[in-house]
Amino acid sequence: MKKMLFGLMTAIATFTGCEPRQASGELPRIDLTATSFASGQLGIADEIESIEYVPLELTDESLIADVLDLCVSDEYIFVYSTRQDGVLQFDRKGKFLRCIAKTGNGPGETGQIISLTVDEENRLFCVSEYFSTSFYSFDGEFIKKIENPRPYSYQFSVGPNTMVELGRMYVPMNTPGMFSLGVFNWATGDTVAFRHTIGDTSLMPLEETSLKGWIYSGSMDGMLCYSDGIDTVWNVNAKNIVPAFLINTGYSAEEEKETRSSKTGNEAVDGKYSVFGFFETPRHYFVKCFEGSDQSQFYLYGLDKETGELKRETSSLNAQELFKNNWTLAGIGIRNTKDNGLPVWPYLSYPSKKQMVQFNTAVEIEYLKEKYPGLKEHPVLLQVTEDSNPLVTIYHMR
Template sequence: MKRLNLSWVLFLLIACSSPKSDPSNCPVADIRAGLENPKSLKLSDEIESVDYVPLEVTSDDASLIDGVANYAVTDKYIYVLPVKEQRIVLFDRQGHFIKTLIPFGQGPGEFSGFVASMQADEKNDRLYLFSTDRVEVYTLDGEPVQHFTHDYQIIFQYKLGLGHLAAVSMPYVPFQNGSFGIGLFTEKGDTITMKNDFSSPLVSNDKSGLTVRIAAGYSGRQQSVLFKTGSNDTVFRLSDDKISPACVLSLRNSDEEMINSLDVTNFNSLKNFGNGKDYFVSDLFETPRRYYFRLRNNDGHYVASVDKKTGEALVEKCEQPASLKELAATTLQHGLLGTRSYQGFPVWGNMTGNDLVQVITSAELDYYKNIRSILIPEQLKNLGEESNPVFIFYKLKDS
């Protein structure tokens, strides 16, 4: 046991001591201990104010949104990709419907294909739609500006401060067959740097790649992307010109979970999400003070926070009133699978500027209304069954 612990410590030191990173900025968090002793997170300490923005339903059928598959936000506008309808719909920040901004199709100014991620760059008047193999660029008013393709296949992509693209490759492609794992590229597709050494002696090199045990999130303040794969305890940051450790999570998962996170020939990982003891990170974001992670296995979800300075880890059990399959019918964002540490209402979302943005639907709220530990804000109690989704903006304190 002492030898195993020493090996684990050495691994953490190596992970946080990359020549490209500052070890003092790489906290080590004992998530496993937190899972064994759940508490409440401290998100309430970071929230300054809250703004509830229901998306307007008008007499125009184009204003109806069945759900939110993806979105982008600026100080003036909310850009929404509905779940079933392939189009980009424009609302203002007060939730007023404006128009269908970008229709999906093969015509001029239209877009077709799977939208892996979206990004609005208010400073440079640009809206980016990232597909698996190309990028479509528009003005914020929906005028087409640029179109470029790349050779790599992605599941997540964002543009960083210097114009470089941070990308996460498509799962279930072996690294030996050209998959890059995570990487930084120019708009022309030239490689700046990449990482595909998420290896383990448990899985042969020809079978190694990314599976669905991955999570990625854009950090607007840091102009970077955070990434976590289940085959490695390190959370990586992709900045303009380097990939470096951000923090390390001690999950102490089994060999079986390690294999499910790395073996791209094992499609059981699409259905089996742990045996009750193993957890993987399914979503993540960061605030000025902490990293936040949503942990998943077959038994449900936990959320964890890690203090950036001390590595203090807090873990909380999520309230999950239905299966993920049922919840997915109401929202792909799963906004209410979050922490109840802010006024008893589950909070989860993505960072946009200084705001933590949460998206919920009236159908999703219905699942939670009869749970005594869930406190529904007054602003959300009167949403009708035909209401559009609601955007919630949590303004965070600077530090």
């Protein structure tokens, strides 16, 4: 997920709507600059088996302001929020249980949290900070902290004792210890898979190249990872790191160099497309992007993995307005014709478990009710007021 709007940071043959399915061995490619697309609206309802709504309980101890990160296990929901001293743990019905990983310098306490993940097989909740990871039982008991000298931005569990790590952003790639993507076994200390660089390294020397704007989402067997200025979305799983699909943003070589330069920020280029997020389902890859530096007009793309058909829709919502209510822009999502509920755009996806998870803040839901009056009739959304805690939605896929 990309956290870049308003500067906030924290995802071969070209297919158009009229072209045939991809040849064997070629990577799927989403061409954001295409001029023709398959007819019909982007759809996802036929891939959804059921929808589970989880209103998070609101108490004095569980009041959530802005959500900074969230992860979900088979039994629990963990939320890292501003104005809270640690991570809030809820059960899958939304009942508040406890606060863990509180701020401090003592055993089990944390400083600057950068990501949350769950090792389901070992029943461990994992909290990543810069250069360390703390492990807790699902009952909130602190187990241990492991120091880690590698310069990473995020960590995600992709199997028992196995973490994907995304390299540190805005640091020149020739810095000692720098890397792009890695898979590591924290129990044994072994490196499972590793890539020092991603993208075209011939464009400029490593001392002038850096990673920008990580975007990530679950893949069928691990994580999909993408950094601005490259054309490849990588699949990183418990065994290896391989290309998953390509995205053509229309950037020239010079513009790509500028985007990837360690001397520049993360600005978009006028007239070109910038990826904001993506996710995978069994049948599709979906991408959300915007054009140019205005960042108010967003587009949704859907690529059918089997046929190669590419569809596109233009959002009717103003992203600048929506961003004030939820930085994930979940409201700019795919039309939900399954139960006529909220637009579908997951913050987390677990395709291997056939689940996708999104959260919508209460003020975002109230905003969407005004934009889409039909939402006022939805039985779950009727119970949400502007003072409610966020609503977590879990989509169970076919």
